[in-house]
Amino acid sequence: MKIGSKLLNIRQTNKLTMDELVEIFNKEHKLSVTRGMISRWENDKSTPSMTYLRTYAKVFHLNLNNLLCIDCNDDINDSQSGKGYYNNPETAKLVQELYDNPDRRVLLDATRNLRPEDVKALTLIINQMTKKESSD
């Protein structure tokens, strides 16, 4: 997803009009943003500078790294809905299940944007390892 589409998606998800966003940027963050600038950013006609991107991250409680991950497929809204380290709540749930398994309690070191599919793949690997160990 291009950055413009992400910015549009963020604004629409938060049910803000362009004028309302301009007001937040200018009044609360002392910037000089116009409606035209936001329109150009959202339509990928221009790219916001780091100052504006940082403000987007601050206003919408986003991870700046996710915002800058222009070509990745991670859902930007995930970072707003997840509690704790992981951006995706489904991932957080699966990671919790891995820990709660009384037979083999697992704790990970993984990136924030870990996908549920990655956790499922990891669970298969762990099961294979367990089987191999018990047959050795």
Place this chain on the structure above:
Amino acid sequence: MPPIPRTRIYPLPPKVRGFCHENPDGSVDIILNSRLTYESNKETCLHELKHIKDFVCKEDCDVPELEELRHEK
């Protein structure tokens, strides 16, 4: 004194740097991602060593919050 954790490398999904798991006998294994660099594995190993203490909390442990805390440090 708890037993020294056994460390192994294994091909893991790219977003997983590694993990540690507690065995039924209370011993702990650390698994590192063989697809990552030696330096990255060293960092992960330190992260996992901190986690070993977390196995003590056992019940009612909120793992996503715990990870948030561990990654802040």
